[in-house]
Amino acid sequence: MIHKFSLNHYNIVLDVCSGAVHVLDDLSFRLVDFTSAQMPARCPEEAYAALSDYSRDEVSEAYGELYTLVQDGLLHTEDDYDQFIGKIAPAPVKAMCLHIAHDCNLRCDYCFAAKGDFGHGRKLMPLEVGKKAIDFLLNNSGNRRNLEVDFFGGEPLMNFDVVKQIVEYARSKEAEYQKKFRFTVTTNGLLLDDDIMDYINREMDNVVLSIDGRKEINDSLRVTPNGKGCYDIIVPKFQELVRRRNGQQYYVRGTFTRKNLDFSKDVLHLYELGFDQISIEPVVSDPNVPYSLKLEDVPAVAQEYERLAKEIIKIRKSGKSINFFHFMLDLDQGPCAIKRLRGCSCGNEYVAVTPEGDIYPCHQFVGIDGFKMGTLDEGVIDPAMKQAFSKANVFNKPHCRNCWARFYCSGGCNANSQQYAGGILQQHEVSCELERKRLECAIMLKAALADQE
Amino acid sequence: MKHIKTLNKVNLKQTAAKGGCSECQTSCQSACKTSCTVANQKCEK
Ligand code: SF4
Ligand code: SF4
Numbered sequence: 032m033i034h035k036f037s038l039n040h041y042n043i044v045l046d047v048c049s050g051a052v053h054v055l056d057d058l059s060f061r062l063v064d065f066t067s068a069q070m071p072a073r074c075p076e077e078a079y080a081a082l083s084d085y086s087r088d089e090v091s092e093a094y095g096e097l098y099t100l101v102q103d104g105l106l107h108t109e110d111d112y113d114q115f116i117g118k119i120a121p122a123p124v125k126a127m128c129l130h131i132a133h134d135c136n137l138r139c140d141y142c143f144a145a146k147g148d149f150g151h152g153r154k155l156m157p158l159e160v161g162k163k164a165i166d167f168l169l170n171n172s173g174n175r176r177n178l179e180v181d182f183f184g185g186e187p188l189m190n191f192d193v194v195k196q197i198v199e200y201a202r203s204k205e206a207e208y209q210k211k212f213r214f215t216v217t218t219n220g221l222l223l224d225d226d227i228m229d230y231i232n233r234e235m236d237n238v239v240l241s242i243d244g245r246k247e248i249n250d251s252l253r254v255t256p257n258g259k260g261c262y263d264i265i266v267p268k269f270q271e272l273v274r275r276r277n278g279q280q281y282y283v284r285g286t287f288t289r290k291n292l293d294f295s296k297d298v299l300h301l302y303e304l305g306f307d308q309i310s311i312e313p314v315v316s317d318p319n320v321p322y323s324l325k326l327e328d329v330p331a332v333a334q335e336y337e338r339l340a341k342e343i344i345k346i347r348k349s350g351k352s353i354n355f356f357h358f359m360l361d362l363d364q365g366p367c368a369i370k371r372l373r374g375c376s377c378g379n380e381y382v383a384v385t386p387e388g389d390i391y392p393c394h395q396f397v398g399i400d401g402f403k404m405g406t407l408d409e410g411v412i413d414p415a416m417k418q419a420f421s422k423a424n425v426f427n428k429p430h431c432r433n434c435w436a437r438f439y440c441s442g443g444c445n446a447n448s449q450q451y452a453g454g455i456l457q458q459h460e461v462s463c464e465l466e467r468k469r470l471e472c473a474i475m476l477k478a479a480l481a482d483q484e
Numbered sequence: 485m486k487h488i489k490t491l492n493k494v495n496l497k498q499t500a501a502k503g504g505c506s507e508c509q510t511s512c513q514s515a516c517k518t519s520c521t522v523a524n525q526k527c528e529k
């Protein structure tokens with residue numbers, strides 16, 4: 032299977048099953064329609080006829096190149112990945128999202144955490160629950176060495192003493208269990224001070240800083256309980272934190288909605304504020320709220336992704352750095368095919384824990400009826416549910432099986448599919464359309480930057 | 485090649501046989517928490 036597209040004057044062919052990406056001239060791009068896995072070595076007459084605006088010699092030459100790619104396993108590569116289905120099975124838990132505070136000092140309108148409390152009242156995770164979560168991870172991670180813990184909320188800084196004690200507890204177990212913990216914290220920034228910044232920069236492998244972009248955009252949805260926007264408070268704090276971070280991993284992360292379909296301006300605004308690791312993502316919400324993205328918005332969002340990609344090319348060609356999370360793509364040393372086919376692993380290798388110690392498949396399933404997988408007190412998770420989630424991969428999602436983007440997207444978000452498409456194996460169409468557009472942009476970016484070399 | 489430029493060398497299929505060790509970062513943890521894009525993840529092997 033191949034995916035063929037033109038974007039920003041680049042003719043691109045992705046060979047889906049080998050992952051090879053080719054940039055073609057106009058002639059060879061048109062000739063691709065006459066190729067297949069079983070193509071004959073000699074160019075068929077109907078191809079010459081269809082390309083009569085070129086000389087026979089030119090057509091023969093381009094055809095020969097396409098033929099070589101097929102022979103080399105870089106075009107029309109066969110899909111025989113079925114043999115690996117067995118590798119995608121229930122596996123040890125190795126990543127955990129700790130809902131350290133089901134409380135928040137902001138009231139963002141689109142928050143999937145239902146304004147911080149996940150619909151179940153405001154609560155902070157007690158240290159004892161945090162320690163049990165670490166024990167659970169240590170005891171259920173089998174021979175996995177790298178363990179990930181993400182402090183999430185609500186707003187984790189509202190319970191930061193407990194965060195510190197959990198980190199200390201986990202570190203104290205690393206040698207005995209021969210594990211390495213990697214911590215991440217996601218914060219809205221309101222409570223950041225010097226001590227917390229230094230602590231985060233010392234202990235957290237990654238920090239995710241929530242901001243939506245331009246002041247008027249950020250402040251229209253990210254508001255404090257008294258209705259005031261938070262932009263002026265958080266921007267200097269985020270800048271300071273990143274300055275002190277000395278190049279360690281971080282992201283400024285925001286959401287765009289139907290109200291800012293010109294979100295490339297928000298990305299560029301964040302860049303102008305001095306941030307170069309940026310993630311701005313489509314809102315995921317009930318289709319009935321006014322700011323939700325609908326299928327009819329897809330063309331506008333797609334255009335905007337293109338605009339953004341072109342801006343990023345300009346910045347990169349000027350020798351400066353900028354990473355837009357959803358355009359990041361490693362064509363040479365990205366993840367192995369198994370990881371790509373496995374999906375997000377929620378409910379299997381990854382789980383979320385509430386302040387009460389309840390276990391859910393992931394942070395976005397928290398609070399959804401019927402998805403509690405177990406409790407830390409029992410210390411086990413429902414094997415049937417784990418099994419079901421391990422099967423939520425591209426092999427078992429009918430819409431993904433033949434999607435050209437499956438090795439990059441990995442099957443979409445099970446939580447979105449559950450909430451807005453009716454089941455974890457169902458398709459959330461808007462998300463798919465946007466994912467595919469982002470991937471085209473990401474691949475085109477590679478072509479444009481390779482052009483420069 | 486004159487008409488075609490191939491951008492990458494690695495063949496995805498060859499990564500399947502030895503892959504799947506799960507030592508790398510869980511995709512949703514890295515930034516967005518709302519989608520499962522894996523292509524930007526790093527292999528730890
Ligand atoms: S560390 Fe590499 S080989 Fe192991 S699962 Fe991740 S991408 Fe695959
Ligand atoms: S874009 Fe949609 S159909 Fe394609 S792999 Fe992702 S979730 Fe599946």
Ligand code: SF4
Binds near residue numbers: 377395
């Ligand atoms: S279901 Fe969605 S939100 Fe949950 S881990 Fe997977 S991709 Fe992330």
